[in-house]
Amino acid sequence: MTPLLPLVAAVFLAGYVLLPLLGVPYAGPLAIVLACATLFTGRRRAGLTLAGLGLARPAPGHTALAAGLALVIGYVAAGVAVLLATQALGWPPPRPGRLAELLPGNLPALLGMLAIAWTTAAFGEELLFRGFLQPRLRTWFGGGRGAALAAVLVQALLFGLAHAYQGRTGMLVSGSIGLGFGLLYLRQRTLWPLVVAHALIDTVGLVTLFLRAPATGTL
Structure with missing residues (x-):
């Protein structure tokens, strides 16, 4: 290490x-x-260089296609995790926290959270967990295929724990997405598609909360 x-x-x-x-x-x-x-x-x-963190100059066409694949993987992983948690384990749905109070109908709050989603959440989290942590764990575990898979699992577990504020189901969902993204990064070795997919997933979630405006229509 x-x-x-x-x-x-x-x-x-x-x-x-x-x-x-x-x-x-x-x-x-x-x-x-x-x-x-x-x-x-x-x-x-x-x-x-930054290339060692998966931040080499992106190829637009490849990035778009890989981001689409990452988006599908992310939503499938999240859907399976939600079904497992809520139907099989009887856990409550993920907790949105204060966002459920701040975002409905509040355009300034939405714009602020979107800025965070596309920067610290999408770029920052992908950089720290997939681009940096995962390869270092692989090296620490000794290299090789088994070490690579162990690194993917550990970073996904830690990624889920970092979302503890969302409750047990939220941690399982985040960890499942982290697992899928980790496997994709293991194959692609570029972060940009994961950053785009991560940002789009967060954007959809934030806009969904925003559209749940009070019946009175007040902000």
Whole structure:
């Protein structure tokens, strides 16, 4: 395991756990920003390029097709997870948290959350979990096919735990999407299709909440 991995993980966990205790708003996105900044700084000092994180210059045609595949994988994984959780295990649906109160009919809130969805959520989470964590775990596990699959499973588990605020079903859904995306990244070795698919999935969810406006039509 490279020294940069525990450093980035420590920065992310510190922000994720401590910032809410200090009353800092948007602690989750801020923790992702801090972790990404630590990652970029560390790699720059080591003379490493962004291509090693799956951020090589994208090919538009390939990116569009792969993003479509990732979108299908994401929705299938989420659908299976929801059915398993709610029908087989009897768990409640995912919790949207404060978004259920803030977003319905509130256009400024929607635009703000979309900005977060396309930056810290889509780009930041894919970078940290798939582009950075997954290959480092594979190396730590010894390399090879078995190590690659173990790395995919572990990053998906951690990705699900990072969405604990959505409840048990939300964690299972996020972890399932992370599993599908991890397998796709293992094959494609590029993050851009996953970033696009992640952003589109979040966008659909946010717009759906926004359209649940109060009956009075007030914002």
